Amino acid sequence: MNEMLSARELKALKAFDTPTICNALEVVAPKRRLYGYTTEPLRCVYPDLEPIVGYARTGTIRATQPSGRDPDADRDVRVGWYRYVDEGPKPSIVVLQDLDGARAGYGCFWGEVNSHVHRGLGALGVVTNGSIRDVPMNARGFQMLAGSVMPSHAHVHVVSIGGDVTVAGMAVSSGDLVHADQHGAVVIPHDVAREIAGAAKLLARREAVIIGASRRKGFDWRVLQDALSKAADIH
Numbered sequence: 001m002n003e004m005l006s007a008r009e010l011k012a013l014k015a016f017d018t019p020t021i022c023n024a025l026e027v028v029a030p031k032r033r034l035y036g037y038t039t040e041p042l043r044c045v046y047p048d049l050e051p052i053v054g055y056a057r058t059g060t061i062r063a064t065q066p067s068g069r070d071p072d073a074d075r076d077v078r079v080g081w082y083r084y085v086d087e088g089p090k091p092s093i094v095v096l097q098d099l100d101g102a103r104a105g106y107g108c109f110w111g112e113v114n115s116h117v118h119r120g121l122g123a124l125g126v127v128t129n130g131s132i133r134d135v136p137m138n139a140r141g142f143q144m145l146a147g148s149v150m151p152s153h154a155h156v157h158v159v160s161i162g163g164d165v166t167v168a169g170m171a172v173s174s175g176d177l178v179h180a181d182q183h184g185a186v187v188i189p190h191d192v193a194r195e196i197a198g199a200a201k202l203l204a205r206r207e208a209v210i211i212g213a214s215r216r217k218g219f220d221w222r223v224l225q226d227a228l229s230k231a232a233d234i235h
Helices: 007-014 018-028 030-034 071-087 112-120 190-214 221-232
Strands: 052-062 092-098 108-110 123-128 143-146 157-161 164-167 170-173 177-181 184-188
Touching: 007 052, 007 190, 018 030, 018 177, 018 184, 018 190, 052 071, 052 123, 052 164, 052 170, 071 157, 092 164, 092 177, 108 112, 108 123, 112 123, 123 177, 143 177, 170 184, 184 190, 190 221
Parallel strands: 052 092, 092 123, 123 143
Antiparallel strands: 052 157, 052 177, 164 170, 177 184
């Protein structure tokens, strides 16, 4: 298990939106420019919520067919899932892969009950290619990035707990540090997590020079050229 960030360090990451985190990663981990974040559309159900940062609790679900288990076995698996979420590092973000392929989202795992249960177990939200429902009744402040909004839970059941999953093009392992907001989600490598805030602030100072120039009277390409040069000199 990688060393966990302090509450103060997590709060520092939460101060930035997810695109800014991606920009900062291009500075401190340039090899990750083409992977490690969502690359397929997800619907953010609560776009006004602030960014969330937490440790991934991963799993898979399926809904288009019954589990094949008896009710007691199904209940045991569901309890096993809740135990896994509860006993993992906190705060957490659930990353749940729907295995139903082109029919992903056919049945909802996420709604009023599960949003409240998971919030109570320390989760800040969910990132899933599956679906959600009960939009007005879900736990307050619980973020949901999902493939769709649907009305029924169909035969939804937990297939696997923990391990590696891929949601909306983003590969995630259990315990990964995840940042998410209305734009999508990104995995922050543990070995550069403490460098992100500094890189983000550096980029903000560079961008401020360019944006400031664009707002001044007489702005043209020559002024922009000068601003780009000045921004590049900020370290």
